[in-house]
Amino acid sequence: MPGYFRYSLDLLVERVKTLQNLGLRSVLLFAKVSDSLRDNKGTEATNPNGLMQRAIRVIKKSFPEMLVITDVALDPYSSFGHDGIVDGEEILNDNTVEILSKISVSHSEAGVDVVAPSDMMDGRVLAIREALDKANYRNVGIMSYAVKYASNFYGPFRNALDSAPGFGDKNTYQMDFRNRREAIRETLLDIEEGADMIMIKPAGVYLDIIRDISDVVHLPILAYQVSGEYAMTKVAIEKGYLSQTVIYEQLISIKRAGANSIVTYFAEEATKILQ
């Protein structure tokens, strides 16, 4: 993924310091664990001393005011690269939801501010909310990936994390990009279950969906400009086909469509453009 790197914990502190100095106030963390730690149960994902848990502690210790959001999903921990527990060729929704709740509690024990389930299992927001409340983490928020399309734009991220599915695809739990109304249904369900913020993903070729949702939903709406959108633009700029100003135009159009916040790999560039 051009211009993007995996950070060890010592380098992570330097990286977050740079971002904070640029005026950024939140980070979204993803973990990359070694293949030997992957299984079909997400065991490593709940390790109190796992990479994600240590990363949360390191950041909150050095930058207590930085809002830390964590990815809650099985795919980086799954021997199959899927977001759920696999049985034959099936993804077991309810067993997965149970583990996602445990992962969320584990991240909360480490000090996370907001958990972000990105798996697209049904019923996970309610289960996570109940598990967090029961464990006394009532103030930990849930940013739900309510609308996540089975998109072809995730390629560079999956390469960076080695998290591409080992068999099949994610079409049985991620959404069909030909379907428009399902986005609203999924969003309203997640809100009813207790989501504090709604994520729509990808962003740039889903501006109509962002607009649809922002017309009916009055919670914070985030849009995720994903790795493929980033890589296309980055490479075109590097090759001189486009000027850097297209980044600003892309981000503004996502905002114009109705996003309150944008998750983007151009965050650092954006702070410079906006100065």
Ligand SMILES: NCC(=O)CCC(=O)O
């Ligand atoms: N669960 C995280 C992702 O799928 C990221 C996608 C991307 O940036 O391409």
